[in-house]
Amino acid sequence: MKDQKISKIKSGIAVDIDETLSWTVGYWFKEMTKLFGNPEKLSVKKLISKYRYTQNVPYWQSMEALAWMEDKRHSNELQKILPLIKNANHYLNKINKILPVAVYLTTRPETIIKGTKIWLDKYGFPKALIICKPLNWQDNSNLWKAKTLFKLYPKIYGIIDDNKELLTFLEPKYKGVVYLYDNSRVENESVKVICAKNWYVLYNKIKNSAGSRLCSGAQMLNH
Numbered sequence: 001m002k003d004q005k006i007s008k009i010k011s012g013i014a015v016d017i018d019e020t021l022s023w024t025v026g027y028w029f030k031e032m033t034k035l036f037g038n039p040e041k042l043s044v045k046k047l048i049s050k051y052r053y054t055q056n057v058p059y060w061q062s063m064e065a066l067a068w069m070e071d072k073r074h075s076n077e078l079q080k081i082l083p084l085i086k087n088a089n090h091y092l093n094k095i096n097k098i099l100p101v102a103v104y105l106t107t108r109p110e111t112i113i114k115g116t117k118i119w120l121d122k123y124g125f126p127k128a129l130i131i132c133k134p135l136n137w138q139d140n141s142n143l144w145k146a147k148t149l150f151k152l153y154p155k156i157y158g159i160i161d162d163n164k165e166l167l168t169f170l171e172p173k174y175k176g177v178v179y180l181y182d183n184s185r186v187e188n189e190s191v192k193v194i195c196a197k198n199w200y201v202l203y204n205k206i207k208n209s210a211g212s213r214l215c216s217g218a219q220m221l222n223h
Helices: 003-008 024-036 044-051 063-073 076-081 088-096 112-122 141-152 167-170 197-221
Strands: 012-015 099-109 131-133 158-160 177-181 191-196
Touching: 024 044, 024 063, 024 112, 076 112, 088 099, 088 197, 099 112, 099 141, 099 158, 112 131, 131 141, 141 158, 141 167, 167 177, 191 197
Parallel strands: 012 099, 012 158, 099 131, 158 177, 177 191
Antiparallel strands: none
């Protein structure tokens, strides 16, 4: 990312999209079971609970299945119809009043920024810059995201994300906060992590921590 672009970003937090705002995995698993089979005869919910991501499902790794997924990853039309995680838009707008949403940081390819923006606008999410993974990036997607967070810090001082793998690339030097959505706990000692299983819990943790900071500031002013 160019320094000129960074200078134009307002101060605040980053927010992931897939499995944080959009239930992308739900769409993928539903379609993949129809197109490429479900020999375990599990429900979509149980498949997601067992494998979490499509790349972990052993019988969806054929050349045909991988080619289908790669094609859909670059489809702007697909992004427009992805399901919303219930109330994610309402809670993020509340959080935006406490911690400004400055950027949407996603490992989606740059080819689908247009469809992504349409989807965010459709559900009334806070307006913010969308940063997608460059097409020339060939390494681990979370490594790219971690490098971007390091570059954006301290202007971007944290991220709401669901993928705990991100932590492995941020340790031990990242000074920002990771609000880990859809996770109850995580083993980590070097990066500040706030876990929340759902948006209601996440919003209240952010609201309460903001209240604590305000109280601490008031006490300091009174001494």
